[in-house]
Amino acid sequence: MIITYNNTQYNIPNFINQIFEREDLLVLPLEVWAEIFKKQFGNPNFPYLQIILEKKILKYDLERNSFTYKKNETWWGKEVRTSLNNLVNSMTDKVQIVIGDNVFDFTKEELKNLLSSLELYANKVYV
Numbered sequence: 001m002i003i004t005y006n007n008t009q010y011n012i013p014n015f016i017n018q019i020f021e022r023e024d025l026l027v028l029p030l031e032v033w034a035e036i037f038k039k040q041f042g043n044p045n046f047p048y049l050q051i052i053l054e055k056k057i058l059k060y061d062l063e064r065n066s067f068t069y070k071k072n073e074t075w076w077g078k079e080v081r082t083s084l085n086n087l088v089n090s091m092t093d094k095v096q097i098v099i100g101d102n103v104f105d106f107t108k109e110e111l112k113n114l115l116s117s118l119e120l121y122a123n124k125v126y127v
Contacts, residue, residue, distance in 0.1 A: 072100030
């Protein structure tokens with residue numbers, strides 16, 4: 001099946017696992033996905049739309065966000081933020097974290113505050 005969106009044609013695979021593997025298709029809005037699933041499987045299929053939405057959020061999380069810390073720009077995706085939160089919970093002293101090309105020392109409280117701010121930002125972006 002071929003779908004046209006924004007003057008670009010997308011060849012949609014016939015098998016659902018192949019659809020989920022195609023990152024180039026993540027640019028399509030959910031309305032188009034609903035139409036794809038309706039044509040392919042007879043209904044919009046909410047569980048499939050949920051998987052696509054999760055993939056779109058993860059891709060957005062990894063590609064389109066950044067923060068600057070002492071003139072060093074980077075972004076920590078959800079998995080990295082979760083790992084760092086686990087690290088904070090087990091910290092007793094300072095820890096060194098790489099941001100951009102530089103290494104910074106953080107106390108438990110400093111890292112906790114930074115991660116809290118990033119999580120608040122990420123939550124606002126995704127709502």
